[in-house]
Amino acid sequence: MGSAGNPAQTYLPSDTFIAVMGSQFHQLQNNLLTHLSGTQDVTAYTFQHNGKTIHLIDTPGFDDTYRTDSDVLRDLAYYLASSYGNGYRLSGIIYLHPITHNRLTGTAFKNLRTFRKLCGTQSMSSTVLATTMWSGVTPEVGNARELELKETAEFWGDMIREGSTVYRHTDDHHSAINIISFLTDRDTKTVLELQAEMVDQKRSLEDTEAGREVDREMSKQREMFEKRLERTRQELEEAIAAKDDQHVKEIMQEQERFEAKLAAIQQGREELRISMEALISDKEKRHEEEMAKMTEQLTASQLEAKKQADEWQKYKEQSERQRKQDEVQKKKREEELEAAKQQAVDADLDKIRIALEAIQVIQLQVKEAEKREEEMLDIVAAEWSRKESQMKNALAEQAKLLERQCQMAYDMKTMEYLRHHQLQFLQQQQILAGMQQQMGNHNQQPPPYQEHPPCPQPSYGYYQVPHQSPYQNQTSYHNQAPPTQQGYGHESAAGGAAVGAGMGLATGAALTGAAMLGGCSII
Known part of the structure; x- marks a missing residue:
């Protein structure tokens, strides 16, 4: 509903604000806990529940491919500090973690540490640790991974001991409402560590716990890229000596990427050296620049729209003439x-x-x-x-x-x-x-014989x-x-x-x- 630009003009102090964060966010369809991994600005999703206006504050993650961690932290710090300075308080924080992840390693573990530094110990009792994507694992695997998260101190174990509550979000509307109802029914407000540090204690962003955590991560990244850059220099010398032009070209392209990464890290560390006032001023300046750019784009758009409208009118007139001609031709063809x-x-x-x-x-x-x-x-x-x-x-x-x-x-x-x-x-x-x-x-003398009667x-x-x-x-x-x-x-x-x-x-x-x-x- 609103943006990080000017929360004072968007919300009322009586509204309920719940921040949604996490190591990796996924769009959960047909429910209220929705976060895109490509989110680049702090945005809000507003709805009514039990007679209350609830704003789910969708925050960008520290795993953004196109933005540095310092840039993400600056946006979070500006939104959280400015809203706190204008009298808005959070009713709770929801930290989403996909149960499909085998372990908390790499970027996910880094984001969890930054989240803890940003919230502080005093906000853990208002924090819900919610696992998602249960349909992607078997019950046995999901139960085992959830148990590991709970019992490992550096994962969720310490936060649970500090008052955090674990929920299963089964990717449906009912489970999302259960989590939100748990936070709203408590009817408490919380102040994040980052808000207190920048507004109450007047610290610069680099002096906050979250700023120091991000700076440490950037220092590690800088050392890693410097080592890689040094290794590529040696490989480049060997490739030049071997007269392998293709390999030389590939190494030089890799060096350019490492140098760009180092420059971005250095710029990010410098961006952390900013106070609350300077951050607000910088944001307002950027906002004005964006507004001016938008106005310029709007003017250009209006001119383009007028041009298109004129062309459209001309097209309509031409179409009308053509239509009449077509009707005459049609009538003639019908008669024929x-x-x-x-x-x-x-x-x-x-x-x-x-x-x-x-x-x-x-x-x-x-x-x-x-x-x-x-x-x-x-x-x-x-x-x-x-x-x-x-x-x-x-x-x-x-x-x-x-x-x-x-x-x-x-x-x-x-x-x-x-x-x-x-x-x-x-x-x-x-x-x-x-x-x-x-x-x-x-x-001479025939023998005697018996006479027989003559035969006929x-x-x-x-x-x-x-x-x-x-x-x-x-x-x-x-x-x-x-x-x-x-x-x-x-x-x-x-x-x-x-x-x-x-x-x-x-x-x-x-x-x-x-x-x-x-x-x-x-x-």
């Missing part, structure tokens, strides 16, 4: 577009009419084609029926012809069969006659012609063995005659053969 649309509609209507007429013609053509197709189908069906009838008649004629052909073939086969057996019979008679003649020549002569009428249907594959024989079996009989008779002649049994063989030819059995 409307006319084109009407023409397109008329043309489309003509196309639709022509298309409808074409569709009607096509429909008539389709109907005629369907009618022709139906007539053609009727003709094809009639022709198919006629051809089917002709085909059936032809098949019937073919069947009759086939039956006659089969009967004729069967009759021819039967005639051939009869001729074959007649020929065999004649051959057998010749063989029998020859055998009888041979028997007459060899036997073969009769062709004894066989019945086999009947075969032209539509059957099987042949049936009635009252007679198949021709193939009779064939086997004649072949057996001929074979028997031949065997009998070979063995000298011509008579028996002849009789046997004759009997077989006649179809009789020999007893």
Whole structure:
């Protein structure tokens, strides 16, 4: 809400003031303890709580990359001393420390020492030591680090024994309000050591405990940079002797950085040699210079704003003219577009009419084609029926012809069969006659034999012609063995005659053969 420039014009003595400091500050969203590590000026965050106006005074830390510790201390001293001189008192101090830090070393430990010197022993009872960022560690690790802070004297141990209170700020609104309520409910005021030294005791900044602590730190830094600068001088001589131009360039750049650091430290130590009056005067002078610069910038800004306003007015007028021209052009284009649309509609209507007429013609053509197709189908069906009838008649004629052909073939086969057996019979008679003649020549007196009744002569009428249907594959024989079996009989008779002649049994063989030819059995 306000700044370090003039707190007397910003606050009321009845308000509650709480300073927020720390080794490293972090923006804690959605809560009241907010501090940016890049804060360069003392600023305030004002809010209402339990009917009180509370100002959280956000102070810069001693870990600023772009500012020296002496510059930061000067701003703190000016704000704290001037507000104390105008009757404003602090109700408490909140020191924030992230629990994610493993140990208090380096810059964090230096800031803690400066904080203790700035506050003094008498303000420790109004100080809250608050750990933050608990979500970044496990409970076990956080508890162990908090215990180390409490039990180590040079960390928080001595401040706790002097009356400081430890809180956990869990990065939410509720825990922030708890810390603030603890300080406001005490309803006490405190005076920092730096305020008493500069206002009541009229000491210069370098003679305050905080000033001496900062000066000691700057002296250590000066010695460190002087040693580094001396070492770079030796390295520079070696690089020049080795004719290593690149290394020479790097060393010279490093020397320039060290020399700039030393100059800043020396200037910082000189800035500590300032009294309260001189500090206020210097701040007021700087404030006036800043105001003059701001006024100059404001004047330049106003001139620039006027120039921009004129250009804007000119642009508006030009835009208005262009807008009117665009409207005329737009209206003209709309009229042309409307006319084109009407023409397109008329043309489309003509196309639709022509298309409808074409569709009607096509429909008539389709109907005629369907009618022709139906007539053609009727003709094809009639022709198919006629051809089917002709085909059936032809098949019937073919069947009759086939039956006659089969009967004729069967009759021819039967005639051939009869001729074959007649020929065999004649051959057998010749063989029998020859055998009888041979028997007459060899036997003057034939042996007695039993007469048998004469065998009937073969009769062709004894066989019945086999009947075969032209539509059957099987042949049936009635009252007679198949021709193939009779064939086997004649072949057996001929074979028997031949065997009998070979063995000298011509008579028996002849009789046997004759009997077989006649179809009789020999007893």
